[in-house]
Amino acid sequence: MKKFLIIITLISLWSINSNSEVVAGLKCGKSIITVDKKYIYQIFANGDIDKYKITNKDQSYFAGTLKTKKTVYDVFFDLSSKSFTVNSKDNKTGTAGSYKVDCL
Numbered sequence: 569m570k571k572f573l574i575i576i577t578l579i580s581l582w583s584i585n586s587n588s589e590v591v592a593g594l595k596c597g598k599s600i601i602t603v604d605k606k607y608i609y610q611i612f613a614n615g616d617i618d619k620y621k622i623t624n625k626d627q628s629y630f631a632g633t634l635k636t637k638k639t640v641y642d643v644f645f646d647l648s649s650k651s652f653t654v655n656s657k658d659n660k661t662g663t664a665g666s667y668k669v670d671c672l
Contacts, residue, residue, distance in 0.1 A: 591630075591645075596652040597669030601645060608632040608645055610652075 591603040600611040608620040608630055620632030620643050628648040634641040638660065644653045650671040657664045 591647065594650070594671045596671040599669075601652055601671065603630050603645065608643060610643070610654075 591601065594601045596610075598613055602609045602611065603622075606622055608622060610618040610620070612618075618634055618641070620634045620641065622630055622632045624631040628646065630643075630645040630647075632643050632645075634643075638658060640657050640659065642655045644655075645651075646653075651668055652671055653666060653668040655664065655666040
C-alpha cells in the first residue's frame, strides 16, 4: 500500500509540474486514473499501471489506446459523467469485452 501511495504521489507531482492539462488522482472503481498531455494512466491497487496513449480529447473527455501482442484496449474517460470505460479485443480470436466504472 505504501508503494502504491508513493507511485500515485510521484505521478501526480510529475504531471502537475510538467503539464497544464492534468486530471490527477480520480478514483474509478478499484483503480486511480491520472491524465497528462500524452497518456491516461490507470493505477491498480497492487501497483500495476496501464498507460494508454491519448488518441482524442476534448474539454469533457479523453480517449486512448493500449496495444499489446495479444489484446487491444480502448478507453474512454468521461469527465462530465465521471466514468471510465475500457473496451478490449483479443487480436487472435476477435473476442471483445468491456466494462465501465464510476469515478469519485
